[in-house]
Amino acid sequence: METHKRTLVRSITYRFTAWLLTIMLSYMYTGDISESTGFSTFLHLLLSLDYYVHERIWLKIKWGRETNHE
Numbered sequence: 001m002e003t004h005k006r007t008l009v010r011s012i013t014y015r016f017t018a019w020l021l022t023i024m025l026s027y028m029y030t031g032d033i034s035e036s037t038g039f040s041t042f043l044h045l046l047l048s049l050d051y052y053v054h055e056r057i058w059l060k061i062k063w064g065r066e067t068n069h070e
Contacts, residue, residue: 001059002055002059004056007052007055007056007059008052010055011048011051011052011055012048014051015044015047015048015051018044018047019040019041019044022036022039022040022043022044023036023037023040026039026040
């Protein structure tokens with residue numbers, strides 16, 4: 001069983017690296033670091049919430065899990 005804290009930390013570390021990549025790519029497109037950072041921050045806050053909710057829902061789904069028969 002995964003804790004809420006672990007899911008949250010995984011979400012934050014994943015989003016941080018993806019956020020940096022998005023800033024870099026959007027800066028290459030716009031040439032404006034402020035616009036790129038603002039867009040990336042907004043996008044990744046929404047995607048972080050989506051990821052957390054998605055992970056918590058999948059933890060409740062039993063399909064595809066193997067049970068330990070000891």
